[in-house]
Structures are given as C-alpha cells and as structure tokens.
Amino acid sequence: MVEPNLLHVPILEWYESNARDLPWRAADATPWGVLVSEIMLQQTPVARVLPVWLEWMERWPTPKALAAEQPGEAVRHWGRLGYPRRALRLHACARAIAEEHGDEVPSDHATLLSLPGIGEYTAAAVASFAYGGRHAVLDTNVRRVFARAVRGEEYPPVATSAAERRLAETLLPELGAARWGVAVMELGALVCTARAPRCADCPVTHACAWRLAGKPPHEGPARKGQTYAGTxxxxxxxxxxxxxxxxxxxxxxxxxxxxxxxxxxxxxxxxxxxxxxxxxxxxxxxxxxxx
DNA sequence: TAGACGTGGCA
DNA sequence: TTGCCAAGTCT
CATH class of the missing domain: 1.10.10 (Arc Repressor Mutant, subunit A)
Incomplete structure (x- = not known):
C-alpha cells in the first residue's frame, strides 16, 4: 500500500496550480449547475459539454424551469452530445426535484441515487462537489490513476470492483475529501491519460507503482471496442x-x-x-x- | 453481468 | 484510415 500522504499532498498542490477554469467549478455555480454538468459529462469530453452547458443554464437556471418544459425540448437542446436518454432522464430529474424536493437539488447521496439518470458515480460527485460531502468519487479517471499509482497496472478492471471501492475509501481524507476527489479526477483527465500518459508532468511519478515497474502494458484480452458505423x-x-x-x-x-x-x-x-x-x-x- | 446506448476528436 | 476513448446508467 502506498502511504496516503505520498499521494495527497503532491496531487492537491498540483491541482492548485493546474485545475482548469470550468464554469461548473466556479464559486457561483449552483448545485443544479453541478448536477447538469455531471450528467452531460457522462462519457462525453469537457470540450463538447461546455457550450451546451452554458446555453442550458441560461435557458433553464433552475430545476423548475426545465420541469415546465416538454421532455422533447430537453432532447432538442441536448444537441449532439450523444446518449440522448440522458436528456430525458435529466428532465425527469428536474421534475422530481421541482415537485418532491422543493426545487432544491438533494445533498444526500441516497436521495440523489434515487433520481433518474443518477447512479453511484453521479450521486457521489454531486454530494461531493456541490455540497462538500465526503464520498469516494470513482470515475474512469480516478480508477485509472489508482490502478497505476497504487496497483501498478496500466488500466483498472472493466467493472468497478469491491477492492477499488475499498481503496478509494481508504484514501479518502477526513477533511477536504471533495477537493481531493476533483483533484484526482483532474490528474487523470490531464496527465494520467488512457493513452500516452504524461508521466514527466505527474506530481506522483516518483511514487507511481506502474511507472516504477517499468510501465508494463495491459495484460489479458483487449478491452472491447465500440463499433458504430452501420449499427x-x-x-x-x-x-x-x-x-x-x-x-x-x-x-x-x-x-x-x-x-x-x-x-x-x-x-x-x-x-x-x-x-x-x-x-x-x-x-x-x-x-x-x-x- | 454483459450489452445497449451517440458522437466526434485524435493518434 | 481505423480504432480507441470520453466525469456512466440501466436492464
């Protein structure tokens, strides 16, 4: 096991000076804005989400505003983000929040999890990033960083394992868990990338189990690719x-x-x-x- | 639990 | 050019 502070301090310091200036991270971002960003960012790059999020928040600044629309309008303004069922679920989410939660995005993980389109990751992300809650935020970036830095493997397993959850819980600091979560995510998104990781720019390269092992390539069957044309x-x-x-x-x-x-x-x-x-x-x- | 579910950029 | 990959969820 890597000594936790060997990771925490360098990664938090790195985030301090390398975090992207994203509008859903701004001081005036609302919990609704954070929720909308998390749904849009599922399987979708930041660059493509940005313009749609800005327009969406201007048009529908509260859950109630979106709830008043037909679901088709959510699908229309989703544009070409992909996976349009997310738009439908976000609309259903807005109606549930408007009608059952007084137009306030819930802060409780279990309540968030009960809303349409919100799974384990998104519930943890909203509770953490919008409300400062202490939750392990396990997205593909975090899982990859931990797989490399701690487990010494190029990629995490296909499905999130109990061992990964335990590890994430273990590494979760008592204080500042939300900042830790977003910092690890950002490191995975900008430095510890899936292809061609920039180890020279990594704040924990000296402690990374994968790098110390000589960056052994992923073993086992190739991860299933998605075909698209003609489907x-x-x-x-x-x-x-x-x-x-x-x-x-x-x-x-x-x-x-x-x-x-x-x-x-x-x-x-x-x-x-x-x-x-x-x-x-x-x-x-x-x-x-x-x- | 494996498979369905969009779209576009990059190597 | 083709394949990989992107802040997952649902069934």
Missing amino acids: DRQCRGRLLAVLRAAHGPVPKEALDAVWDDAVQRERALDGLVADGLAEALDDGTYRLPHA
Missing part, C-alpha cells in the same frame, strides 16, 4: 437528428430518407418510441416527446 445506434442518431431539427411533427418519409435498410430503420424507430425519445402520432407522423 442501430447510428441509425437512431440519424432519426433523432431529424426530429430535433424539425419544430413540428415529421412525416414518415422524412425519416425513411436518412437510412436505407428498412428493417433496421423500423427497429430503430420503434426503439426510440419505446425509450420515450420519440412519439408516434395517430396520423403517422413523428415528433419529440410531449408529456
């Missing part, structure tokens, strides 16, 4: 882009035009409807969801 996911994306661009019901022909394979297209469209991302009207047209 239902791509087809769904094309169909939804048509619905987002239109400001009223869309005739079926407009959807047929963006994907050749009719069998796959119908399956994808049915899937969008089943997921609540699209609505089929009685006259055979389609639109973003109203509810």
